[in-house]
Amino acid sequence: MSRPTRRRALRGAAALAVGGGALAALPRTTASAASAAAHEQDGPAPFDEVYLGRRIQGRSGGGHHHHGAGYTVLVDGVELHVMRNADGSWISVVSHYDPVPSPRAAARAAVEELRGAPLVPFN
Amino acid sequence: MTVRKNQSALTAEEKRRFVAALLELKRSGRYDTFVTTHNAFILGDTDTGERVGHRSPSFLPWHRRFLLEFERALQSVDATVALPYWDWSVDRTPRAALWAPDFLGGTGRSVDGRVMDGAFAASTGNWPISVRVDTRTYLRRSLGGGGRPLPTPAEVDSVLAMATYDMPPWNSGSDGFRNHLEGWRGVNLHNRVHVWVGGQMATGVSPNDPVFWLHHAYIDKLWADWRRRHPGSGYLPVAGTRDVVDLDERMKPWNDSTPAELLDHTRHYTFDTA
Ligand SMILES: [Cu+2]
Ligand SMILES: [Cu+2]
Numbered sequence: 001m002s003r004p005t006r007r008r009a010l011r012g013a014a015a016l017a018v019g020g021g022a023l024a025a026l027p028r029t030t031a032s033a034a035s036a037a038a039h040e041q042d043g044p045a046p047f048d049e050v051y052l053g054r055r056i057q058g059r060s061g062g063g064h065h066h067h068g069a070g071y072t073v074l075v076d077g078v079e080l081h082v083m084r085n086a087d088g089s090w091i092s093v094v095s096h097y098d099p100v101p102s103p104r105a106a107a108r109a110a111v112e113e114l115r116g117a118p119l120v121p122f123n
Numbered sequence: 124m125t126v127r128k129n130q131s132a133l134t135a136e137e138k139r140r141f142v143a144a145l146l147e148l149k150r151s152g153r154y155d156t157f158v159t160t161h162n163a164f165i166l167g168d169t170d171t172g173e174r175v176g177h178r179s180p181s182f183l184p185w186h187r188r189f190l191l192e193f194e195r196a197l198q199s200v201d202a203t204v205a206l207p208y209w210d211w212s213v214d215r216t217p218r219a220a221l222w223a224p225d226f227l228g229g230t231g232r233s234v235d236g237r238v239m240d241g242a243f244a245a246s247t248g249n250w251p252i253s254v255r256v257d258t259r260t261y262l263r264r265s266l267g268g269g270g271r272p273l274p275t276p277a278e279v280d281s282v283l284a285m286a287t288y289d290m291p292p293w294n295s296g297s298d299g300f301r302n303h304l305e306g307w308r309g310v311n312l313h314n315r316v317h318v319w320v321g322g323q324m325a326t327g328v329s330p331n332d333p334v335f336w337l338h339h340a341y342i343d344k345l346w347a348d349w350r351r352r353h354p355g356s357g358y359l360p361v362a363g364t365r366d367v368v369d370l371d372e373r374m375k376p377w378n379d380s381t382p383a384e385l386l387d388h389t390r391h392y393t394f395d396t397a
Contacts, residue, residue, distance in 0.1 A: 081256075081327075085178075085307065086170040086296030093256050093327040096165060097306070097314040098269070113325070115235060117257040122166070 043071055047104045053116075056107040073107050078119040082106050093122065125194065125392035127344070130207040130221050130337055131214055132395065138226050141207065142242045144200040145333050146249050153196055158254040158330045160376060161189070165327035170294040173366045175375050180289040180359060181368035182305050183346045184382040186339050188374065191391055193336060205392065208340035211316050215273040217266040227334055229266070236263035236322055243333060252323065252331050262332060263322030273319050278310040283349050288359045293367045300349055300356075304342065313342050347388050358382045 046059045057074045073080045073092070081093040082103055089099035094110040110119075133141070148154040164176030164185075176185045190206060197204045214221055222229045228241020238261070243250040245261030252260045267273075285300040295307035306314030316338050317324050323331040330336070350356075361370045368374055370383045 081166055083169060086292065086294050093162070093166065095325055096327045096329070097317040097325060099307075114257055117259045119257050120255055122256065 044102050044104070047107075049104075051108050052111050054111045054114075056104070056111060058103045058107060071103055073103050073110075075107060075110060075114070075119050078121055080107060080110050080119060081122050094119075125198075125205045126395055127205050127340055127392050128207050128395040130209050130226075131219070133207055133226075135225065137207075140201050141197075141204050142226070144197045144204045146242060147200045148196055149250060155254050157189070157193055157196075158328050161330045162254065162256075162327040163376075170292075170296065171366075174294060175368055178295040178302075178305070178307060179367055180293055180301055181374055181382055182301060183343070184358070184368075184380075184385040185374055187343050187346070187385050187388065188377060188380055190336065190339055190343060192377075194392075206336050206340045208344050208394075209334065209337035210341055211273045211319075211338070212276045212279050221334070221337070222266065227337075229264075230268075231262075231264045231322060235259075235261075236265055238262045238264055238322075252328075254328055254331065255323075256326055256328055264324070264332065265321030267319055268321045269318050271315060271319065274310065274312050274315060279312065279345065281310060282312055283345065283352055286353050286356050288356055290359070293360065293364060304345060304349075312345075313338075343388070344394055347394065350386070358386060 043060045044058070046057075048055075048057045050056075055074075055076050059072055061070055061072070071082065071084070073082045083091050085091065085099055087099075089101060090103050090106040091097070091099050092106045092110050094113050095106070098109070100106050100109055128137075145154070161176070168174040168177045168179065170178055175181050176189075194204075194206045197206070209221055217230050221227055224240040226241065228238050228243055231238050238244050239246070243262050245251070250262055252262060282300065282303045285303060287299045289301040290297045290299040295302065295305075298308065303309040304312050306312050317329060320332065320334060320338075323329060324334060324338075358370050360367060363369065368382060371381050373379065373381055
């Protein structure tokens with residue numbers, strides 16, 4: 001098996017496939033929509049850029065997990081699992097033990113670590 | 124009784140048997156179930172929600188239980204094997220015998236981070252990276268590549284001196300021994316070692332690198348050292364804490380043991396030092 005199984009998925013929480021960066025089309029549960037809306041007021045800014053040849057995007061809301069602080073990061077359209085720490089710093093599953101200041105910095109760190117390799121969807 | 128030894132004190136025969144048991148667990152598919160479990164908790168443990176394996180007081184008993192499970196699996200292959208530990212404050216360079224071809228193999232080549240020697244090099248065909256977050260199927264490392272050196276004995280000592288096990292809010296923002304050992308705060312011990320090794324060790328699927336077990340066996344030993352140094356300090360919190368494993372609560376995914384039951388490691392193994 002090439003995909004790590006998530007505990008949230010095991011619990012049957014909303015686990016929705018992400019593809020092609022079709023973020024706006026993703027359905028959400030009421031609860032995650034509410035928490036995303038709450039985060040949108042004080043969350044980090046969205047971004048969309050090409051970094052070292054990879055398209056990285058970040059937006060408030062969406063995401064198919066509750067623990068990304070209502071923020072979704074994509075690398076070439078595939079979701080990168082990110083997490084916000086209590087002090088406001090960020091990590092991703094690709095660089096899990098090395099917090100950086102923003103989700104954009106987490107996306108850039110992931111691109112550097114990946115050296116061109118595609119992400120594997122994690123759901 | 125299982126005796127966990129410093130990796131630098133292992134005989135050639137002990138290294139050979141340890142490596143052979145790892146390869147057999149890998150071949151049978153059992154090894155990868157441990158990688159999957161670890162990543163599930165890495166992804167699921169959050170500072171504001173339920174947290175069990177990481178960024179929480181149960182970081183230490185959870186990994187103790189996880190390592191016990193893994194050590195028992197190794198021993199089902201070869202009953203003489205015990206988990207060794209890596210004291211990275213002493214064996215702190217890529218030239219340490221730990222990274223020699225007869226043990227874990229060395230750092231990765233610069234072009235793609237691929238480990239080229241030892242039993243876990245992709246070229247052997249014996250160590251496919253199957254549980255992964257990207258498409259690369261070979262073991263990678265970049266020993267010391269991040270620039271920051273491994274923790275020093277003085278830094279370890281400064282954390283062992285902290286008398287309180289853990290504190291509210293019981294997460295990556297906490298003061299106290301657990302979070303300083305885990306590394307989200309302060310001089311940063313455990314997290315920094317993951318980053319120093321690089322490759323899969325820096326990701327959620329870190330148990331793909333066998334050094335994961337030697338790193339955590341030493342973190343586990345530091346917990347034992349801390350308990351001896353602070354006999355009046357216990358595991359915290361004791362009861363009634365939302366999203367956090369209290370002293371007498373059972374831990375997922377096993378649901379068969381509590382932090383209280385895991386405090387005394389000598390019921391399961393001892394260390395080669397006093
Ligand atoms: Cu862990
Ligand atoms: Cu760890």
